[in-house]
Amino acid sequence: MCLGIPAQIVEIVDPEAKTAKAEIGGVRRIVSCALLEGEAQLGEWVLVHVGFALDRIDEEQAAETLQLLSDMGEAYERELASIRASEGAA
């Protein structure tokens, strides 16, 4: 119900009625873009919930979160590597 799924705008259907076609997990359907600020743009990613683009997905913020996560992963790998390299390792 409260599920929102990332989808990409693949066609602007009616700018007046604020409808666009979005591709959601391989399926295309018309969504309302009435909740978005400004007009929907081809290729942009939105979060779709019950036939509405609830909001845009901020690419910069997504990249930042991923960077944070991957830095954490690298720190973990380095830690593991140093444990493996340490004298006490079996």
Add this chain to the structure above:
Amino acid sequence: MRYLDEFRSGELARALTAELAEAMPAGRELALMEVCGGHTHAIYKHGIDELLPPGLELVHGPGCPVCVIPVGRVDDAVSLALEPNVVFTTFGDMLRVPGSKGSLLDARSRGADVRMVYSPLDALELARANPEREVVFFAIGFETTAPSTAITLLQARAKGVSNFSVFCNHVTITPPLKAILDAPELRLDGLIAPGHVSAVIGSRPYDFIAADYGRPVVVAGFEPLDILQSVLMLVRQLAAGRAEVENQYTRVVRRDGNPRALEAIEQTMELRDSFEWRGLGSIPKSGLRLRTEFADWDAERRYEVPGISVPDHKACQCGQVLRGLVKPWECKVFGTACTPERPIGTCMVSSEGACAAYYHYGRNRPKRGKIQA
């Protein structure tokens, strides 16, 4: 970027789990509530509960829109569906929810025209295509879904569609959280706040939880790494003695939410004095109804509904599950008399219900105990 796979890396999940074990304050047991049923579903689906360090427990919250609808409102829906000439439209999840005189599916077998829709706009379209019928839409859901109903109502008015009406059961998220935090029987250390409700309302409405209750809150996305990172953010706050509202889901959620969505709700709906919740009883100012300007599209004004409060099935413990007091497998009828095929309570019907999620993904895994208050 596809915004799904990137947030599902097993390698990064392991790294996060290790960070989490390290961040746990020594000798403390922590209980964190994941408020949203979407999170509950993801936690069981990806086995996140099994990755957590000892002493850290996730408690399921009330954020499942189907689950919180009380029996009386289901009865009202069934009564509307049985009205002559009505096409009753609903999200699929509500079809099998049992009322005191059966579910909407049962009503269909008794001759009611009950149809499943994906979007309220589909219901409006059905009304335009069938001007001789009366189409009623069963509107349920938190602030995530309310804007969709609101925009649909605005379109119905703009296009003069008079054979369309809404049975409004929209609810708001903060009143039940306050009710849970005020209840003496559950000790919660922090809250994982719902990501998609927050896309609409923003993170600001949770400030009272940090300020008045001294509990940290993290707004979380729905992928496994989002949830693990949010848990880590909460544990770090708790270890440092902080209680703040933080936002992990920055790619979607802003501090003040989506102003267009809030405006659409404001234009079409207003708070009821009180609304009954399954398991939580009547909570003041927690449910939405249509404004009088939209009386022509309000099913509760256009039809007589019973409007009677009906107690839950005696064997059902959904109410306690929704308040985080009982784990799905601790309910006496879980997986025996109550299954997704023949549910007794709502938590077993909706995919976001804790019982259904646990039944589908976790029923064969070893059960973990709950933390006592």
